[in-house]
Amino acid sequence: MQNLRPLSQSLSQSSQLAATTANPPAAHPQTPSLQSPQQLFQADQLHPLSISISPQPISNNTYTTFSSQQGKKLEIPLYTTYGTPEHFTVRGRVIEAEASTPNSEDNWLDNLRRTAHQLHAEDKEHLWVDVNVMGKTYRTQTDREGFFELQLRAPGPVKPGYYPVQAQLEPGQKHYYAPPAQGRIVIQNPHEKSMGVVSDIDDTIQVSNVTQKSQMVKTFLLKNPYSQQAVPGMAEFLTALDQHADGEIDGDVNYVSGSPLNIAPRLETFLTLHGFPQGPLDLKYLGLSSKSDSPTEQLNYKLGKIRTLFETYPNRNFVLVGDSGEKDPEVYRQIALEFPGRVQAIYIHNVTCSDPHSQRFQGMVAFDTADQAGADALARGLISAQQEASIQNAVRHPQN
Template identity: 30%
Template sequence: MFKTAFKALLPLLERGALTADRAFSGYVQPRRARGKLLLQPYVGWGTPGRVELRGRVLLPRTVAPARRTDPRLRNAQNVLRRLFSREVGGVTVSGVLNGQRAAAVSDSDGYFTLEFTPPSPLPGGWHQVPLQLDGREVQASARVQVVADARFGVISDLDDTVIQSDVTSVPRMLSTVLTGNARTRLPFPGVGALYRALTRDGEARNPIFYVSSSPWNFFDLLWQFLDYRRIPLGPLFLRNWGMDLLGGHGGYKHGVIEQIFQRFPDLKFVLVGDSGEKDPEIYAEVVHRHPGRVLAVYIRDVTEAHRDEGVLKLREEVRKAGVDLVLAADSLNAASHAMAMGLITPGEYRSVLTSVARSYET
C-alpha cells in the first residue's frame, strides 16, 4: 500500500520540486553569473561526422588533489563539496573542434551541450576541444573520443563492476563512497588489464563507454580514479543530482545504451556489469532488442546465492539469442571467455592472469 501511495505522489513531488527549483534558480542564477565561474567539461564522444560534448558551469569549489594519505574526514568534506555544487545558468559556452565553432547556453542546472558536425570527417581517436565562457577569460580544454574503424565497443558499469563500492550493503557503501578518494578507492582484481586488452590501447582502439548511476558531481573523482589505476579512459554517462535520481536505474541505463547503439549502428558491443543491481536484466533486454549486436555479457558476481539463481536463469534466456552471459567473481573468467571468442589474445589473457594473481598476493 505504501509503495502504491508513494508512486501516486511521486509526480506531484517532482512537479513541486521542479517549481521550487525554478523559482530559486530565477532568483539566484543572475547573481551567481556575476561572480567568478568554473568551466567543468566532461568527455565528448561521437562519429567522424558528429560529435557531442557536455559540460557544466559552476561556482568554484576548493577540492585539493587526492593523495593516498588523505584522512577520511578530508575525503568526506571533499565529497560534500562535490555534492553541494552551485550551478550557474544562462551563460554562453563555446568550443572549437577541427576549425568548427559551436556554442550553447547553460541551463538552470549549469549543464550545456555542444554539438559539432565537422565539414570533413574526423579521424578516430582522441581530440582536444578548447572551451571558453563568452565575454570572460575562463577557459578549459575537453577531450573528445571519435569512434572509427573499431572492431567492437565496450559498455561498462562502474560501481561494483570496475570500482569496489559495496552497493549491496548501504552502510558499507556510504562508508566507502563518503570517506574514500581517487587514490584510495580500489578497482577489482584484473579489471585494468582486462579492459586494456579489450580496448587494445596503442592500436586501432576499441572504444569504451562507462554508464553509471553516480551523479555528475563525482565526474572528476571517477575520471581521476580511472586514470590513476591505468584503466582505459572513455566517455562517462552519469546522472543529474537531485530529483532525477528518484527515477528508475533501469530506465536511465536503457536510455543511454540505446543512444550509444543508435549512434554506432554498425558496431557490436561487449556489455560488462555486476549482479548487485539490475545490470543482468538490462543487458538481457538489450540482447533481445538488438539481435546480433552483442558479442558477450560479463557480470561480476557480488551478491548472494539467491540472486545468482536469477542471473543464471537470465543466462539461459540470453543463450537462446546466441549470446553468452558469463557470471564470474573476478576478471579472469571473463578474460578466458574473451580469449576463446578472439576478442583478446593469449598474451593479453596472461596479462589479466598475472594482474589477478598479484592482487591476491598483496
C-alpha cells in the first residue's frame, strides 16, 4: 500500500520517469444610467480568461437587489476562484436558465436533459452585470460567450478565508432578467507559511469510471449531484487536511480537474451534498476561442494550473491528492521536482489496481480506500487521531 521513503529521495531516484514531463509546452455601448467606467472591456476582442482590467467601483456599500421578472429568464453562475489580498479574480457567466434544478427524484432522462443544457446553454453577450464583493460594486459586460471577469485587489487588510460575491443583471436590458446570484472567492495570505491541498475530482473524490470510457460517459450524462457516488471517506479525509492547515475549514482545498467549466455548478452542488470542503475549482474552458483548453490533454493542463497555484502562494506547502486512472502521478511527481520541499505528501487513489510499490508510485501513497490514506496522514502528523477515526467510520459505513 505505501512507500514511506522521504519524498525528495524517492523522486530523485525516479528522475528518468520525470524527464518525460520536465519540458511541457509552455467601442462600448453606454449603460442607460452610467457612463462606461474604466473596468469595462471590449467584449468582442478579449477572451474571458485572459482579460486584464483595472476596475473602478460604481458604488460603495450600496448594492441593491432588483427583483424584476420581466422577459426571458437567465442565470449567472459564479465560479469559485482563489487569490490574495493584492490580486484576486471574480469570474462568472450569463446563460439561459435551466428549466429545473436537480433533485434526488430525477430520472436518467431528466439528468440527460440537464447535462445537455449545461454543455450547450445559450450564452448571452454584451449584457451589463453588477458585481458586489468586499463592500464595493463594479459594473462589467459579458463577452461574446457570456463570460465576465474582474481582476481586483482588496480595499484593505483582509483575513484568509471565504468572501461572498453577489452578481445581478443591470435592470432593463433586452427584455432579460436573472435571479441575483451568490458565490464566493477564497483569499489566502501569500506571505504566511501555511499548508494547502490540491485534489483531483474524477475517481479521486467522486466515482466517475474514467478508466472505462463507455461507463464514464454514461455516468457523466445520466447522473446528477444527488445520484453521483462519492468515494467513501474522501470527504472526511479532505476536510481533515483542510482543518489541519490552519485549524479552520476555510478554502484550503483547491480542486483541479479536467472537467469542463460548464458543469462547475453541478460539481459545487456535489461537494456540498457529500460533505466535501468548499474550495476553488480549476476546470477546463472549452470554447470557441484560441484560449480554449484541449478536451483531451491532461498532463500539461494540470501542470500549468498547479504551477500557478504554487507561484501564487510561495510560502505555502501542499498535499497532493489524485488517482491512478490518468496522469495524476506523473503531474504530481513533476510538481514535487519543480518545487522541492513544498510537497508534504502525495496520495493516489489506486483505481487501476496497480502494484502500489511500482516505480510509478515511488514517493507516493497508493491507496485502495480512504482509511489507508488517513492512516498514513496520521503517521505524518497531517491529521489527528479523531479525524482518522472519522475517515475509518465513513469507509466502513458509506452513505452513498
